[in-house]
Amino acid sequence: MIDQFGRNVDYMRVSVTDRCNLRCVYCMPAEGVASVPHHQILSFDEIARVCRIGAELGIRKIKLTGGEPLVRRGLPELVGMLKEITGIEQVTLTTNGTLLKEQINGLISNGLDAVNISIDTLDPERYREITRGGSVEKALEGLDAAAAVPCLSVKVNCVPLKGMDLNGAEDEEYIRLALLAKEGKADVRFIEMMPIGLGKSFAGRGGDEILGILEKAYGKADLCTGRIGNGPAEYVQFPGFRKRIGFISAVSHQFCGGCNRVRLTSEGYLKPCLQYESGTDLKTLLRGGAGDPEIRAAMEKAFYEKPAHHQFGVNRQFGKNSQGKSCAEEALETKEMSRIGG
Numbered sequence: 001m002i003d004q005f006g007r008n009v010d011y012m013r014v015s016v017t018d019r020c021n022l023r024c025v026y027c028m029p030a031e032g033v034a035s036v037p038h039h040q041i042l043s044f045d046e047i048a049r050v051c052r053i054g055a056e057l058g059i060r061k062i063k064l065t066g067g068e069p070l071v072r073r074g075l076p077e078l079v080g081m082l083k084e085i086t087g088i089e090q091v092t093l094t095t096n097g098t099l100l101k102e103q104i105n106g107l108i109s110n111g112l113d114a115v116n117i118s119i120d121t122l123d124p125e126r127y128r129e130i131t132r133g134g135s136v137e138k139a140l141e142g143l144d145a146a147a148a149v150p151c152l153s154v155k156v157n158c159v160p161l162k163g164m165d166l167n168g169a170e171d172e173e174y175i176r177l178a179l180l181a182k183e184g185k186a187d188v189r190f191i192e193m194m195p196i197g198l199g200k201s202f203a204g205r206g207g208d209e210i211l212g213i214l215e216k217a218y219g220k221a222d223l224c225t226g227r228i229g230n231g232p233a234e235y236v237q238f239p240g241f242r243k244r245i246g247f248i249s250a251v252s253h254q255f256c257g258g259c260n261r262v263r264l265t266s267e268g269y270l271k272p273c274l275q276y277e278s279g280t281d282l283k284t285l286l287r288g289g290a291g292d293p294e295i296r297a298a299m300e301k302a303f304y305e306k307p308a309h310h311q312f313g314v315n316r317q318f319g320k321n322s323q324g325k326s327c328a329e330e331a332l333e334t335k336e337m338s339r340i341g342g
């Protein structure tokens, strides 16, 4: 459906859990993470109901996320349930990849259309440091398993961190990651660190800076024209590369004017923008016996009232919501990324 600023909302990111088997430094604290009790998390039937009503409102693509979605038992079954919904064209997944090898067959047989795998570095020690104990070998096994599936769209996502202690060889990291695209294993995308949750205390590196590093190594890249994928990534093609390099530069190049997405947290809260607290508690409706028309009306209102833009960095005010409030007056999100559903 079209929101108050004329944007077509057709993409919903659905978090299936706040739990994770890793503890990336910019996403989750090392300790003391109070997991949401199971009964507070939407069941698969509840998620499918929200997605079905979302599809009636124009949602066409669903991305399953978390926390780590593959730690939720039976996830492939949910993929199958969502693929059966009339109007849903694509169900995709974002994962750290460490449990992907074991689950890829089930996911594919249930109709998964694409997978994004988060790998911030190929250096085993550095990976262990960033994820607080993870194994990059496991993530790469997951990547290989996904890359071996014909026609599955596979992307690797990296959030570059400033000041990686690699004896000055930090730039080499991105050059090595880009090789995955050169070899044709996956499109590789560099995502700017956003000031959400723990990300507020980490400095990232901008897309333009990473592009400069890669152009020094691989020559001038050509900008890919036309829309690629469901999101705001801009892609370039390097000479001799089989896949593309993408940049999601939410901070340095705000793209809110074309934003098509909303988010459903694992606790059933529908969020029209990552950065604001505003949204609708669908779980209370779902569990309070609300009928489809009531849930649909609540979702429609949240979609419609999607804020004009985030306010990472400079505080711009180019839009007011239907209550006449400017974005700058809306309460900011305080939860961690794993809790919101990144």
Ligand code: SAM
Pocket: 020, 026, 027, 065, 066, 067, 068, 069, 094, 095, 096, 116, 117, 118, 157, 159, 191, 192, 193, 194, 195, 196, 197, 198, 199, 200, 337, 338, 341, 342
């Ligand atoms: N566990 C899965 C994974 O790592 O892909 C799915 C959830 S995770 C929250 C989704 C993505 O959000 C990951 O690529 C992660 O690097 C990214 N992320 C987490 N915090 C972020 C932040 N503050 N800014 C930008 N990206 C962030």
Ligand code: SF4
Pocket: 020, 021, 022, 023, 024, 027, 028, 066, 067, 068, 096, 118, 337, 338
């Ligand atoms: Fe887990 Fe993904 Fe957050 Fe890392 S980024 S802690 S893998 S949810």
